[in-house]
Amino acid sequence: MQKTSTEKSKVYFKRISDWTSVETISEALTSLWQRMETEDFIKKGEFAAIKLTFGEEGTSGYIKAGWILKLVEALKQKTENLYILETNTLYREKRSNAVGHLHVAHSHGYDIQTVGIPIIIGDGLHGRDSQNVQIRGEHFEGVKLAKAVCETDAIISLSHVTGHMQTGFAASLKNLGMGCAARAGKLMQHSKTLPEVTVEKCVGCGECMKICPANAIGIKKKKAILVKERCIGCGECTVVCRADAIQIKYDENVVKMQQKMVEYALGVKRAVGSRIACVNFLCNVTKNCDCMSKAETPLVPDVGMIGGFDPVAVDKASLDIIGVDTFKKAFPEVDPLTQIQHAEKIKLGSGQYELIEV
Numbered sequence: 001m002q003k004t005s006t007e008k009s010k011v012y013f014k015r016i017s018d019w020t021s022v023e024t025i026s027e028a029l030t031s032l033w034q035r036m037e038t039e040d041f042i043k044k045g046e047f048a049a050i051k052l053t054f055g056e057e058g059t060s061g062y063i064k065a066g067w068i069l070k071l072v073e074a075l076k077q078k079t080e081n082l083y084i085l086e087t088n089t090l091y092r093e094k095r096s097n098a099v100g101h102l103h104v105a106h107s108h109g110y111d112i113q114t115v116g117i118p119i120i121i122g123d124g125l126h127g128r129d130s131q132n133v134q135i136r137g138e139h140f141e142g143v144k145l146a147k148a149v150c151e152t153d154a155i156i157s158l159s160h161v162t163g164h165m166q167t168g169f170a171a172s173l174k175n176l177g178m179g180c181a182a183r184a185g186k187l188m189q190h191s192k193t194l195p196e197v198t199v200e201k202c203v204g205c206g207e208c209m210k211i212c213p214a215n216a217i218g219i220k221k222k223k224a225i226l227v228k229e230r231c232i233g234c235g236e237c238t239v240v241c242r243a244d245a246i247q248i249k250y251d252e253n254v255v256k257m258q259q260k261m262v263e264y265a266l267g268v269k270r271a272v273g274s275r276i277a278c279v280n281f282l283c284n285v286t287k288n289c290d291c292m293s294k295a296e297t298p299l300v301p302d303v304g305m306i307g308g309f310d311p312v313a314v315d316k317a318s319l320d321i322i323g324v325d326t327f328k329k330a331f332p333e334v335d336p337l338t339q340i341q342h343a344e345k346i347k348l349g350s351g352q353y354e355l356i357e358v
C-alpha cells in the first residue's frame with residue numbers, strides 16, 4: 001500500500017463487456033479486489049466499511065446490490081464486523097435522515113437480508129453525529145466527518161462515476177470527501193455564506209438556539225433571530241431545525257467547492273489511515289450524479305471498473321479512460337481536473353499512475 005514519492009500509484013483496470021449479468025459484474029468486482037488486496041488490509045474482528053451511495057429515488061445509476069454480493073462474501077471471511085456505510089444528504093429529501101435513508105436503500109435492494117451485512121448511517125438519525133478531524137488545509141483547519149467514519153478501521157469506497165454540476169466529475173474523491181462528511185461538513189463544502197432564518201416557517205421551538213455553539217441565535221416574539229456577527233457557519237442549526245426554517249445557500253464556486261471536497265477526503269485519510277481502497281464503476285456515466293431522481297442517457301459506452309489505494313490516481317485514471325472532455329462538454333464552466341490538482345497539492349495522493357489490466 002505504501003509507496004515512495006518517486007513511484008506511481010498502482011491502478012487496476014477490469015474491462016467488462018456484459019453489463020446485463022449481475023453474476024458477471026459481481027465476479028468481476030471480486031477478481032479486481034483479489035488482484036488489489038493486500039494481506040493486512042482488513043484484520044480479523046476489525047470494523048470495515050463498504051462506503052457507497054444508494055442513489056435518490058427514481059435514479060437508475062447507483063451501484064446495484066447484486067454487484068457487490070461476492071465481494072461481501074469474500075470480505076466476511078476476513079471480519080464479521082463488515083458493514084455498509086453511508087451518510088445523510090444535505091438537501092432535505094428522504095435520505096436526509098437515517099430512517100428515510102434506510103427506506104430508500106431497501107427500495108434499491110439494500111438491506112441485511114439481501115446483502116448479508118448491516119447498513120450504518122454514519123452521521124446518525126439527523127446527520128448530527130460528527131467528529132472534528134484536524135487537517136490544516138487551505139480552506140479548513142479541521143473537517144467535520146461522520147462519527148462512524150472516524151471509528152472504522154478500513155474503508156472500501158465503491159463509487160459510480162458520473163458528471164456533477166458543481167464538481168464536474170463525481171467518483172472516489174467525492175464519495176470520500178462529500179460522502180463521509182456529516183451534514184454540517186457538507187454545508188461547509190457547498191456554501192460560502194451563513195445560514196438564514198425564514199421567519200414565516202419558524203415555529204419558535206428554540207432548538208437551534210440550544211444547539212448553537214456560538215450563542216448566535218436568540219428567540220424574539222417566538223421567532224429565531226440569527227446574529228451574523230457571532231455565527232461561525234458550523235451548520236448545526238440547519239440540521240436541528242425540523243421546520244426547515246433555516247436556509248442554506250448552495251453558493252460556493254466550482255473551484256473552491258472541489259478544493260474543499262478533497263480537503264474533506266484528506267480528513268478521511270487522516271481519520272482512517274492508509275487502509276482506504278477505492279473502486280470506480282465506469283458504467284452508466286450520466287451527466288448528473290445519482291442524487292438526481294431521474295434516469296438519464298449515458299454520456300459514453302460502459303467500460304469497466306478501476307481500483308486502487310490512491311483515490312487521486314483512481315479518479316485520474318477514470319477521467320483519462322472516459323475522457324476529461326466528456327465532463328467538460330457536460331458542464332463547460334467546471335474543470336474536473338481542479339480536484340485532482342488540489343488533491344496532489346495537499347498531498348492526498350498522486351495523479352501519476354501505472355495502469356494494470358486485470
Ligand code: SF4
Binds near residue numbers: 203206224243245
Ligand atoms: S429550530 Fe427552526 S423552528 Fe425552531 S426556533 Fe429555530 S429556526 Fe425556528
Ligand code: SF4
Binds near residue numbers: 214
Ligand atoms: S451556523 Fe452554527 S454558529 Fe451559525 S447560527 Fe447556526 S448553529 Fe450557530
